[in-house]
Amino acid sequence: MTDPLTPVLTKRWLSPNSWRLETYEALEGYTAIRKALAGTPEQLVQLVKDSGLRGRGGAGFPAGLKWSFMPPNEDKPHYLVVNADEGEPGTCKDIPLMMADPHSLIEGCIIASYAMRSHHCFIYVRGEALHCNRRLNAAVREAYRAGYLGKNILGSGFDLDITIHAGAGAYICGEETALLDSLEGRRGQPRLKPPFPAAAGLYAAPTTVNNVETIASVPFIVNAGSDWFRKMGREKSPGPKIFSISGHVELPGQYEAPLGTTLRELLDLCGGMKDGIPLKFWTPGGSSTPLFTAEHLDVPLDFEGAAEAGSMLGTTAIQVFNETVSVPWAVMKWTQFYKHESCGKCTPCREGTYWLDQILERMVDGRGTEEDIDTLLDLCDNIFGRAFCALADGAVSPVVSGIKYFRDEFLALCRSNKPELVGA
Template identity: 70%
Template sequence: MTLTPVLSRHWDNPRSWTLETYTEHDGYTALRKALQLPPDDVIQAVKDAGLRGRGGAGFPTGMKWGFIPRGPGPDGLEKPHYLVVNADESEPGTCKDIPLMLATPHTLIEGVIIAAYAIRAAHAFIYVRGEVVPVLRRLQAAVAQAYAAGYLGRDILGSGYDLELIVHAGAGAYICGEETALLDSLEGRRGQPRLRPPFPAVAGLYACPTVVNNVESIASVPAVINHGATWFRSMGSEKSPGFTLYSLSGHVTRPGQYEAALGVTLRELLGYAGGVRAGHELKFWTPGGSSTPLFTAEHLDVALDYEGVAAAGSMLGTKALQIFDETTCVVRAVLRWTEFYAHESCGKCTPCREGTYWLVQLLHRIESGAGTETDLDTLLDITDTINGKSFCALGDGAASPIVSSLKYFRAEYAEHLRGGCPFDPARTTAWADRPAAAVEGPR
């Protein structure tokens, strides 16, 4: 399978972020086509293409747009519709949306206008992490260019359609990547997930019908409108069609963004990336960020689409492929991830708030060599208490790397119980010399 540069094909152009460069490469032609169609036809075009959400769950984008209610509600009033772009990229290992917004922000803006037109929204928001100031500035400059060119504002391109687009700087919390927590944050409240139903399509931003989509999902829309469903479906698989960005990081020769058709394998992507760093071999990797179950070298040929990864026991997620070689301590890596989730838990529900805290305590004890065999079973007990019982998916994400690492690397956990981390020679020697009672540590 070859790479399929669509979103990234002009990233290396000088001043790729400017309106002039974007229009030189057919920028905003898809918008002109879309504005000549009824909104429902635009939704149908995205449905026919089979575009799925690129933010994690893979939910069909056109279907999500179609959930927006039409006409007046029970009170006889028709509420305004909103489009919100989730640019709060904060999953460890995920790094595709920020380079996209830096390199070609107008791809996202054009997609926003088309999507907002399709769902009949007069206001749209791009919710960006507040820490990434260069991205905020570039997006704001691109939005200003789009307003000046008549692509935003009143009577866009003489179509009679009006749209206001706001770039919003988020407060910088991982939980705000969850769509309902993002909406609370956008409304000025503390970012915490909402109870569903009602779903955002019925009662989202300001209790009005709202569509929340990932950056890459929206940025893919102009290509779908320009080239059609048949072209889009010529890439990928039947149930996971199209192209996507895979983020390779960690112990790889040439880390970066690799745009390929869904269904490519890690073995193929490593071929483009120069393989695992010289002199080393693959030990484990994440297919969709740290919140997805780990894979090992035996999964090199798993098709990286939604069905293939799920069948192998993980999730495609954000396609953040973190590569770890044999020098990495899996216990230490999982501990660092778990510390992140414990820190980022919003505290709204007990399973996640308390469970992540105790997972960190246990992993610290195991990693330091003070744990016991019982601690491994306790880890699984706590993850079972969190998984599927927490208010949102953060708890599930915290449990996933622990359960999967114990599945594939229980022997390495057991090695820690016999004298500390085997990847730290000084610590291993020190713990090996200690009596068994001391190694067990305090209970």
């Protein structure tokens, strides 16, 4: 392991009734807001900057810097919006966090809202996560009854309301501006930027959108300090991280480890490859990140390490595939997802994902040609960087990286009149 780590984000998960207020308070819960409310918003923003906390939703943007973009005046209402619309294939870190420890998110929301002078926070939860919605709503009610939400919180003079909003199951609403449109009651589609949310976000007012894990990290930083947080992880990517590991491993699940941990180390934590069948390929951050192979077992999984190796850290949704799986088949299944979830607003994504799917389906069915490989790459070149949001860029990542590392498999499909056997 890169660093020994006592669980931080997951430390309460196995406690009896971990989601209850009394359990949270017994395990240092709601102590950070007392420290935070005793300081100034500027001090909190600087603390988060000093900690080096980076967004855990995929982009890795420095959280403190993002908070500092919010204007200091209050001519308009300020809003904090928590993106809990977890829909990336393979990503399953935020929903378990909200199920097991919802009050850590609520306490983080209170601190972050105070730092950004926001008096209304919205938590946008994926619509299919019914149990998560219910548990969050119950936790918010507990927080109101205890005086942690509402008017004059703990006698500080600070007011805050939290609204839990259930989405309708659209992956595109994980994009922050599409989420804001959905929250306003419109169809979820990405907005053209600028203006950015910090200037004109929810209801055209200053808004910060953060991921669940980002906000849930804040109380720990307030309690223990920025230097403590920086002792974990790596210099440019400090802190702990929840890694979602699924696929062909013995013990799939969520594993907390410092940023910079390698897949080799994570495989040790989850019992190794299932049935001992060797690793073939894997995603470091969900299906929208370029594939890695067995040659990348020792790549440090932080924002810089993944990028230097040719991929992205993303949401640390690690999907592990063994040698029984056909790469073109897996790429086709991901492409079908992106085609289905494209909002259709822009032509490169709407048309491009459709044609990627058509070609890949034909190839996997054994009816492809060698020219199809060049057509796929040309399509990807015309899609990447030309859409309103990152969905299109994510859609081409498995295609391009799949062909880069496993071109022979695509060629083998083209030369055969029979479909290649594929694994599930």
